[in-house]
Amino acid sequence: QVQLVQSGAEVKKPGASVKVSCKASGYTFTSYGISWVRQAPGQGLEWMGWISAYNGNTNYAQKLQGRVTMTTDTSTSTAYMELRSLRSDDTAVYYCARVRLYLMTTVTTPYGMDVWGQGTTVTVSS
């Protein structure tokens, strides 16, 4: 079956980096994108960005620009999200999600996050 399995919980100190993995199975990895969404404790959903598993193109949320990098390894159907210079307000559950791609002329639009990972808790604390 189609699934995304994320890496385990992390505890980091302020200023450190974290890299979360998301292993896909059950579908053609390069036919979709992977979005990353985080949720701080008791808060709503925050879109972090997405990566095309087809060509590696990325878009990141403006507030995370310069601190986040999303990559994929097509040989293992795994996506990664690295967040650097961690702060206490980065404490959250981080989700990866498969995202469908809509191609119109030369523009690819991610739409519909239809399969989600189980979430990875990242705690930033001194």
Place this chain on the structure above:
Amino acid sequence: DIVMTQSPDSLAVSLGERATINCKSSQSVLYSSNNKNYLAWYQQKPGQPPKLLIYWASTRESGVPDRFSGSGSGTDFTLTISSLQAEDVAVYYCQQYYSTLEATFGPGTKVDIK
């Protein structure tokens, strides 16, 4: 950035009654070239990841019960649960993907049983 707002923040509805959630975008998410509204709805139950319910504002995801429907265009959208069931207790989020540079979520609407 496109800012998404939702109303109400929360609502309580009796079992079998209709629940209506509104979502408004700060600018139109209707793309004129293909006449599609770049808006999705997600359901999140406690302790679970979100679940895709609706995309293109009104297209129901496969497997989603037909009591869930989406409507609206431009800047104003609605998610309707026609007959609330106990398993529908959740937080519901709208999300625009018109701007692929910043695909923002609304703040969420919590639905409970009255």
